Amino acid sequence: MRLSCQTLGEVPASVARPSYDARALSCGIVHLGLGAFHRAHQAVYTDDAIAAAGGDWGIVGVSMRKPDVAATLTPQDGLYTVEILDAAPSYRIVGAVRQALTLPLEPQRVLAALAAPATRIVTLTVTEKGYCLDGAGALDLGHPDIVHDLAAPEAPRSAIGVLAAGLARRVAQGAEPMTVISCDNVADNGARLAAAVEAFAARAYPGLAAGSAASFPQTMVDSIVPASDPASHARVDRVLGMTDEGAVQREAFSQWVIEDRFAGPRPAWDRVGVEIVADVIPYRRLKLHVLNASHSALAYLGLLRGHTYVRDAIGDAGLAAFLDGMITEEVAPGLPDLAVRDYWAGVRRRFTNPAVDHRLDQIAQDGAQKLAQRIFPLMIANARADLPVARLGQVVRAWIDWSATQGLRPSLGDAAIFPPEIRSDAGLRAAILETAG
Template sequence: MENLKLNTKNLSAIGERIAIPKYSRSDIKTGIVHVGIGGFHRAHEAFYTDQLLQDESVKDWGICGVALLDFDTKIYNTLKEQDGLYTLIVKELDGTHTKRVIGAITEYLFAPENPTKVIEKMASPEVKIITLTITEGGYNYNEATKTFDFTNPLIIHDLEHPNAPKTIFGYLTQALKLRQERGLKGITIQSCDNIQGNGYMTQNMLLSYVSKAEPALVDWINENVSFPNAMVDRITPVTAAEDITHLKETSGIDDAWPVVCEPFKQWVIEDDFIAGRPAWENVGAQFVEDVVPYEKMKLSLLNAGHSVLGILGALMGYNTIDEAVNNPNIRAFLKHYMDEEVTPTLGDLEGVDLEAYKQSLLERFGNINIKDQIDRICSETSAKYPIFILPTIQSQLENKGDIGLAAFVTAAWAIYSLGTNENGDALIIKDALKQELGEKAKEAKHNPIAFLELGSVFGTLKQNPVFTKAFVNAYEDITNKNIEDNLKSINSTY
């Protein structure tokens, strides 16, 4: 079978092998600018939008993908060479692969190369929505102060060089300023990141920045920009070289960066779009008045569950999430954590079968075809912990509930931050606070509570004697015997 390079010229020939867009991409107008065109966006929002565009009457909702960081050079060049096309490979539970070419990204821009072009695109009259996947850490929120971090060197740069920004806040501010000056209608800015109240977070952090950068713009934003909350869900591991090779061997398609994902997908969105929106509900999204209960459930069960599996699995020498959750001791520990410490914090979830949801998570984590890398899950834990795990601890402490399992995971993270697993192998730690975590982890060898001194991550947790006692006990348990023996001992108490 001849290998066909994925691009517009070869699309019809590729369509004889796998599903391709049925719509004419050249007829699609750009209605959405999306910042952060990584794997998750391409498996989620771009997938939903592609499905919607199959209806040929829908022509206003093409996506302009923006690569914001220097780090994003490769994905930008790949999309440019492939005319914005990529293959989505859904790895089904039975081991089969469902493949289709996604065509919703009709434009692509590299921000470091041409900041003005990105600002102009965001300010374009045809653009009605700006969506974001900039990771939890991208919102520049300090957990200790509960405020926008103006000490960030990139933020200082943007304040001093407004026309050559490096952060999302600099870009949005200049684009919204242009929209105001040109008398354009409002726009919606929608976060697709794993943050509870992600719309509120986006609004608050942007207004904090604008109040210093362009204070005269604040009132216009309050009147003309909406920030809907949303909950997003689809496990999307990093594309492996084997995925690229397998696509070539099985379908003869030469795609430099396909996206792999699980079959499950979910998108729950607050219906607050000031300038109109795509009918994503026609392709499976759910529009609701209040997203918060769904967000809280997902962040504290799925996302926190991922972190639990990642930290414990990394220390035990596992490489993928399915390996970790299929260890019966880790699996039982995670189930106890979800049942005993998270579930009491969730309250009434109308229309949700919580037991079925938790069981589905264990099945999804255990999908042996996904092979989600543990180092991906553990990356940027310093940004994830305050969002996924800390709220559960705080709620349980307030209500005098159990926090022992969360304390054990936190202690395991302190030991993980030393940089080696139980077998003495080096861990791949990717974290903006890697140096600070490592220094505190070394101090913790003599004084475990030192690890909790990172206020931007742990807030005031160090001052709570109930948590610190559980944390110190867990730390000493882990240093005295291995993770697996500890898990067996913990599980035997339930």
């Protein structure tokens, strides 16, 4: 027996389930990047908002590359379980995802969903590299996906091409403006997404004023979401008494902060824990330069020491001391207006959660894009202020050394990876190159 709307009544009472009829829910949100993080984070908040205040805020989820998620969720009527990993784990079934599409297979259905008058919100979790930005944070017009999308704008591959095409259709149909919310770890994510869409539209859809067709608020998201594995699926199946091939797992902690700049209506997110604020930047700086930077440090240094999970790496006394020193001596002085040490204390506790199997090799992926957001800006700012950078440099060196174990050794002279401030600064180069491998 498999989880679906038909079998939902057979789920044990210990498992929370939607308080509304998911089958009757219409869609008002399109999400690009239907991976585990969205299903464990934004979709959960939306599920709670629907339960709290109603509204047709069902989600059309779009996988950007592969059909796996759609093939998993469609037979389950979009239902899936979220396993909350804590001292005593808990389980809930989410009903907010009502359709699961795959962009390469169904581009016209995706564009139709974006253009639908009922769609008022678009969210994205496409990772840093999914924005097709260059080293300066602008749209990379030479990126293969952007080159393709400019040549074939009605069959887009990239999130930027999809958004521009959807907005063009909405304007042509006279639909109301919508709100587009980046939920990725990109500095100034709303502004950079807006600029990228506008740069694309200027070439593919001359005359389209993307800034008038949508608002692009800044945002910050946080929750540790390990990749699901056979062990986590087996735990969920035992609790449900049936199979759930779409189950995801996450830690208990969750945070979502959105700039109060919406183009139209929104779910009652503010009633279920989402922070709607005037300025997201302080929240994002803490997340990027404390939690995310520490994750990267643990990933590369920990993998080189033979560790597998975050909890193992933070349990290594040498690595824990390294991180404490990095935060105290380099990150906190570089962010003097933020409560870095208090925030780090909470993050450090989260890293030690024995129930969370967060793989270091999962965090290590796409290091060039991640370090460009998490490490490089702080190194550059610290160097300008004559503050220490040695440990931050050691993280970068560890990434270079780990990359070499994967068959590719990045060069410090590569302009596609390292910003000019690092390539041209002898002190920053030395901080990277002269640390122990």
